[in-house]
Amino acid sequence: MPGYLQDQLWIRTIPSQYTPKQVSQYLATIGVLPESHFTTEANIADGKFPRGLETLSAIVKQHLMTFPFENTAMHYSESHEIDISAQALFSRFVAERKGSFCFGQNTILLEMLRGLGFRAYAGSGRVNMNWQNPSKERAFGAQLHMLVFVQPFDDSTETYVVDVGFGGSGLTRPIPLTDGSGSQTRGAGHTETHRLVKDPFSRSSLGKWANSPIPSGQEVWNLEVRHTAKGKSAGAWKRVYAFTEQEFFSEDCVAASAYVTSALPLFKENVMCIRYILDEESSYGDLYRAVLFGREVKVRKGDGEAEVVATVTTESERVKVLSEFFGIAVRDEDIAFIEGTPAQL
Structure with missing residues (x-):
């Protein structure tokens, strides 16, 4: 079912921070239309890249399989910082074949989509800290997550949400911006489904009458x-x-990213990495996730149980796993930067 922004507003065409050459290099890296002349620098510059939902879906899928969700720069670098400026991200993703977390992942995707002529902008979200336990009361944090709104068709305001930066159980396909069953979208495999629901924010201070016990508005x-x-x-x-x-601008991303990397325990105290892998046994081109968290690497395919495929007890073992399972190279001398921190094994 088609979805739309409020009042069916159009997203304006915004110039990308990347050059046509950089966009072409990105497409080559993720393997979208590798044999097509549409991916050349000249045709991208001329606006001849074929937009649409099918192409957007392919870009999202290939991006997920190419660039892991990870925060190793926080732990194995002298600065313990993650640079989410456009050019730093291009170097880390395209040149180094590494990844980032939500702000880095969705920032580079947004700018590449704009470079291909897609009309898109960034939004922000509040993660429910109890999302894995639906029986618990919802606990929404600050606006510390980034996502992207896209209108993939040149002649339409039909709108989708894409998000390559949530990690576990996150979106793997564009999802239409519509309420309820019409938005249901297949996740990483046939056992996972996503949908969008629109309702008053549970912490809203507004109501339909004085001292109403039910929040309304917002x-x-x-x-x-x-x-x-x-x-x-x-x-x-x-x-x-x-x-x-509401649009989330680059200044908002920088401020939110700085807080996450400096103060959020989940990121400060853990080395995390998630890679999406094509399930060769699936006829739908499904993906599955390999996840490093704590001392274990787990893989779950289809409706099977999560399988522990590696266990690490030392930093050297973790660095080896990062390379072998996730394609992230950490130099031996950079292991020293995690010593004495809460994330050290």
Whole structure:
């Protein structure tokens, strides 16, 4: 079902921070239309790249398989910082074949989409800290997540949300900006489904009458995910994060990223890495995730159980796993930068 921004507004065409040459190099790196003349620098500059939902979906999928969700720069660098400026991201992603977390992932995707002539802008979300436990009360944090709104068709305001930077149970395809069942979209595999739900923000101070116990107004979009365990009926919908259509600018991203890297325990105390891998056994071109968190690397395919495929006990072992499973090279001398920090094994 088609989805639209409020009042079916058009996203304006915004120039990219990347040159046509850089955009062409990005496409070559992720392997989108590798044999097509449309990916050449000249044709990108002339606006001849074929836009549309199918192409957008291919870019999102290939991006996920190429660049891992990871925060190693926080732990294995002298600065312990993650630079999310456009040119620093181009170097890290395209030149070094590494990745980043939500602000880096979605910033480079946004600018590449703009470079290809897609009309797109960034939005922000509040993650529900209890999203994995739907029986618990929802606990939304600050606006510390980034996503992207895209209108893939040149002659339409039909709008999709893409997000290559959430990590576990995040979107793997564009999802139409519409409420309820019309937005349901296949996730990483056939056991995972996403949808969008729009309702008043649960912490809203507004109501329809004085001292109303039910919040009203300040409606927000919510991304939800559902999993189906093997041999069982579909599980409960889990509300992952809430977001509005308000634009999130580069200054907002920089400020939010600085907070995440300096103060958020989840990122400060853990080395994290998630890579999406093509499931060769799937007829739908599904993906599955390899996840490094704590001392274990886990893989879950289809409706199977999560399998521990590696365990690490030392920093040298973790660096080896980062290279072998996730393609992230950490120099031996950079291991010293994690010593004495909460994330050290």
